[in-house]
Amino acid sequence: MAASISDKAAAVEHTARYRYDYVRSPDQDARPAARHPVVVVGAGPVGLTAAIDLALRRIPVVMLDDADRIGTGSRGICWSKRTLEIWDRLGVGERMVAHGVTWKLGKVFLGDAQVYSFDLLPEDGHKMPAFINLQQYFVEHALIDRVAEIDRIDLRWRNKVVALVRRNDGVRLTVDTPEGRYDLDADWVIAADGARSAVRGMLGLGFTGVTFEDKFLIADVRIAADFPTERRFWFDPPFHSGQSALMHKQPDCWRIDLQLGPDADSQEEQKPERVMPRLTKMFGDRALELEWVSIYQFNCRRLDRFIHGRVIFIGDAAHQVSPFGARGANSGVQDAENLAWKLAAVLGGQADAALIESYNRERTQAADENIAHSTRSTDFIAPRSPAERRLRNAVLALAPVAEFARRMVNSGRLSTATVYDTPLSTPDETTFAGSAELGAPAPDAPMRGRDGRQGYLLEWLRGDFCVLHVMNGARPTVPAGVNLFVVGDDIHDDSGVFTWRFDATPGATYVVRPDQHLAARFRDFDCAKVMRAIGRAKGA
Amino acid sequence: MGKLVTASRFDDPDAAYVALVEARRGLADDAAGALDLKLVLILANHIGDLDVLDEAIALAKSTSDR
Numbered sequence: 001m002a003a004s005i006s007d008k009a010a011a012v013e014h015t016a017r018y019r020y021d022y023v024r025s026p027d028q029d030a031r032p033a034a035r036h037p038v039v040v041v042g043a044g045p046v047g048l049t050a051a052i053d054l055a056l057r058r059i060p061v062v063m064l065d066d067a068d069r070i071g072t073g074s075r076g077i078c079w080s081k082r083t084l085e086i087w088d089r090l091g092v093g094e095r096m097v098a099h100g101v102t103w104k105l106g107k108v109f110l111g112d113a114q115v116y117s118f119d120l121l122p123e124d125g126h127k128m129p130a131f132i133n134l135q136q137y138f139v140e141h142a143l144i145d146r147v148a149e150i151d152r153i154d155l156r157w158r159n160k161v162v163a164l165v166r167r168n169d170g171v172r173l174t175v176d177t178p179e180g181r182y183d184l185d186a187d188w189v190i191a192a193d194g195a196r197s198a199v200r201g202m203l204g205l206g207f208t209g210v211t212f213e214d215k216f217l218i219a220d221v222r223i224a225a226d227f228p229t230e231r232r233f234w235f236d237p238p239f240h241s242g243q244s245a246l247m248h249k250q251p252d253c254w255r256i257d258l259q260l261g262p263d264a265d266s267q268e269e270q271k272p273e274r275v276m277p278r279l280t281k282m283f284g285d286r287a288l289e290l291e292w293v294s295i296y297q298f299n300c301r302r303l304d305r306f307i308h309g310r311v312i313f314i315g316d317a318a319h320q321v322s323p324f325g326a327r328g329a330n331s332g333v334q335d336a337e338n339l340a341w342k343l344a345a346v347l348g349g350q351a352d353a354a355l356i357e358s359y360n361r362e363r364t365q366a367a368d369e370n371i372a373h374s375t376r377s378t379d380f381i382a383p384r385s386p387a388e389r390r391l392r393n394a395v396l397a398l399a400p401v402a403e404f405a406r407r408m409v410n411s412g413r414l415s416t417a418t419v420y421d422t423p424l425s426t427p428d429e430t431t432f433a434g435s436a437e438l439g440a441p442a443p444d445a446p447m448r449g450r451d452g453r454q455g456y457l458l459e460w461l462r463g464d465f466c467v468l469h470v471m472n473g474a475r476p477t478v479p480a481g482v483n484l485f486v487v488g489d490d491i492h493d494d495s496g497v498f499t500w501r502f503d504a505t506p507g508a509t510y511v512v513r514p515d516q517h518l519a520a521r522f523r524d525f526d527c528a529k530v531m532r533a534i535g536r537a538k539g540a
Numbered sequence: 541m542g543k544l545v546t547a548s549r550f551d552d553p554d555a556a557y558v559a560l561v562e563a564r565r566g567l568a569d570d571a572a573g574a575l576d577l578k579l580v581l582i583l584a585n586h587i588g589d590l591d592v593l594d595e596a597i598a599l600a601k602s603t604s605d606r
Contacts, residue, residue: 394577404585 016069017137020144022158022178027062033183036062037347039173040190041161041199043067045076045136046315046332047192048143052090053340055152057463057514059347062184063153064175066160066198070144073292074135074220074255077248078326081121082417082441083333084128085516089462092146093128096139100132101249106231108411112238115399116406120414125497126444127456131414133250135220136329164189164202166309188343189311192336195299197317203308209301210375212322213262214382216296217269221279222253222289233411235381235396239281244381244411246324253291256282257323259382266295298322300375302367306335307360314339319367321374324381324412331370334417335363341514345538355539358424366418373413380410417441424513426520426533434503441516445498447491457498460485461512465534469525470499472507476525482534513537544595 027034038054040047043065051061079096087093108116121130147153162181163174171189175182191199227249234245243259258278260269268274275293302319306312315332339359345351383389398405420439428438435443445457460466464483469476471488478484485491493499502510502521511520511533520533550556563579564572584593 390573391577394574394581397574398578398581402582402585405581408581 017072018070018141018144020068020155020157022068023156024177024179025154025156025159027184028177028179028182030182033172033185035170035185035187036060037187038062038190038343039064039171039184039186039188040192041065041173042191042193042197042315042317043140043144043155043157044192044194044315044332045139045143045329046336047190048140048147049086049090049333050190050192050314050336050340051153051155052092052143052146052150053086053337054344055150056090057340057344057348058152059344060152061154062186063147063155064159064161064173065155065157068157070137070140072137072220073294074137074218074250074253076136076139076326076329077133077250077255078330078414079132079134079139080326080330080415080417081126081128081130082415083330084132085441085444085458086333086337087143088128088458089516090146091149092142095142096134097129097132099138099142099251100134101229101251102129102132103229103231103249104130105229106233106411106414108409109232109234109237110396110399111234111236113400115396116409125446125495125501127458128444131326133248133255135250135255138251161193161198161202164199164311166203166311169310171310187310187347190339190343191311191313191317192315192332193317195316195320197313199311200303200313200317203311205303205308207299207301207320208304209299209320209371211299211301212297212378212382213384214297214378215260215262215264215266215269216298216323217256217258217260217264217275217278217293218296219256219258219275219279219293220250220253220291221256222291223283224287225254225283227254235409235411237282240278245282246411260295264295269295296323298378300371300378302364302371305360306363306367307356312339312343312356312359314363318363319371321370322378323374324377325370325374325414326412327370327374327415330415331366334366335359337515338363342539345514351538352540358422358539362418362420362422362424365421369418370415377410377412380408381412420517424519424537424539426511426529426536428521430523432503432521434501436502436510436518436521438518438521440518442510442512442518443501445493445501446495447487447498448494449492450490457491458516460491461516464514465519465537466512467530467534468502468510468512470504470506470508472525476509476527478527479531482530511537542595543589543592544599546599 038061040051040063043063051063054061084093104120106118160176161173162176165172170187173184229249232247237245246257248255299320306318314335321327342355346353383392395405395408399409419437425439447457466483469486471486507524509522509525513519519537
């Protein structure tokens with residue numbers, strides 16, 4: 001699939017890695033228009049995650065995408081532990097990890113000297129690694145394969161939303177196809193159509209935030225080299241003087257990001273005759289093959305609200321960040337998971353529509369956190385004035401000799417899950433030690449099942465609300481429909497890791513949301529309190 | 541204003557001033573500027589208190605430059 005250098009970037013752009021067929025839908029002939037509970041616009045990693053999560057919660061989903069292919073560029077490549085845990089719940093996590101490059105070590109260089117390194121997951125006892133690198137086209141392909149295994153998802157290629165009318169109880173979409181237009185009604189529309197969201201444009205919604213002037217070159221490059229599996233970031237490297245560079249290993253090629261500054265000419269810089277000398281300076285006379293190249297510029301900004309009546313924005317359509325920190329696609333996947341269970345609960349009649357508002361609250365909080373981190377990283381990597389650059393360089397100059405300065409060196413603070421400050425959580429009555437936090441995803445831990453199977457905690461915490469209880473005498477009785485797991489009976493913490501991470505004293509009881517976030521915890525089992533906590537987490 | 545101490549703390553303020561003068565004596569503007577920035581970072585970390593830093597920034601910005 002790789003294009004040789006002489007093919008030029010233009011040829012690369014037209015290469016599709018995977019193609020999908022347009023298929024006529026019966027909806028195109030329906031009069032009046034067909035109505036569906038959920039329509040997801042955009043079949044990227046975020047839209048696909050939302051659709052799969054909803055479908056596994058028994059909600060039928062129609063997906064519309066204006067393309068019929070997955071392109072060749074790697075684009076989003078770093079997938080965080082939390083994203084992998086979500087995909088594992090959806091049945092694709094192991095596939096992603098098996099295909100991806102697992103890494104946890106990052107190194108930061110100033111010139112050619114290392115000034116800082118970090119280990120992202122210094123502890124064991126998690127099913128999923130801190131990060132994998134996997135080109136976005138492989139991720140999308142794996143998710144689309146998963147969609148094909150689920151009969152509740154109707155994924156329609158070359159279906160482009162061209163008009164949208166909001167109604168009190170739903171949305172009317174007009175969709176253009178190779179065979180003309182048709183109308184489609186939806187109770188809810190999930191807009192997952194990316195940074196240039198057409199749906200957002202149709203609603204006339206603007207962003208608040210910052211646009212950065214610096215341009216960056218990204219390239220997928222095949223190199224005959226055995227560099228170690230780690231994230232490498234350079235400030236002012238000898239091969240790219242005065243700018244920054246980032247290198248990541250991908251399954252079958254390397255991903256290179258080179259800062260070009262604000263004045264770079266985007267058209268010129270994509271030409272192989274400009275790109276190749278830059279790469280040659282970086283890699284010497286090793287054999288290189290350029291697979292894909294692009295220039296990007298970025299924004300740190302978001303919609304004021306992610307919910308507009310029955311239209312809900314997720315992923316880049318709702319918020320955008322700089323790529324340093326892998327907070328774009330990862331936060332989008334977490335948007336999808338946050339929304340899916342809530343929408344399923346509302347559509348299934350288990351929760352009032354008011355629950356949806358908590359999606360806005362929790363995920364705007366996450367977006368603000370991601371925007372703050374990525375803006376800080378960008379301010380460090382691409383200072384906005386000569387005065388700011390001098391300050392940044394003073395930090396870099398001190399870094400080799402002072403620990404405090406190394407801690408200020410910011411090449412991207414990598415994505416971690418947000419701890420929701422949310423009314424859905426029941427405040428703690430007593431303090432808990434350990435690493436579990438109220439409002440955060442439950443930390444994973446090795447567990448042994450009743451049948452002797454060795455697994456991980458998060459493999460049990462799937463589907464609906466779950467109650468974890470640490471054995472303390474008799475099994476508690478819970479109402480029908482509550483998923484109770486008794487540690488010491490149903491599942492066993494042989495390693496003690498769960499006990500430490502959850503401060504799990506005998507009798508301790510934990511309420512876990514369908515998105516695996518911790519909603520409440522108590523020192524003792526009290527059925528009324530547990531049920532109140534579940535009710536509260538459903539927005540009651 | 542609260543935590544920032546602006547009363548004199550050096551036994552010999554003239555000696556402290558001279559130390560800063562001598563550090564930049566003979567330096568070009570660029571080098572002196574870089575030195576100052578490093579000093580700011582080192583001393584800010586030594587203080588290690590964001591409230592104090594914020595107050596110091598506010599005080600510095602409130603005075604006119606000569």
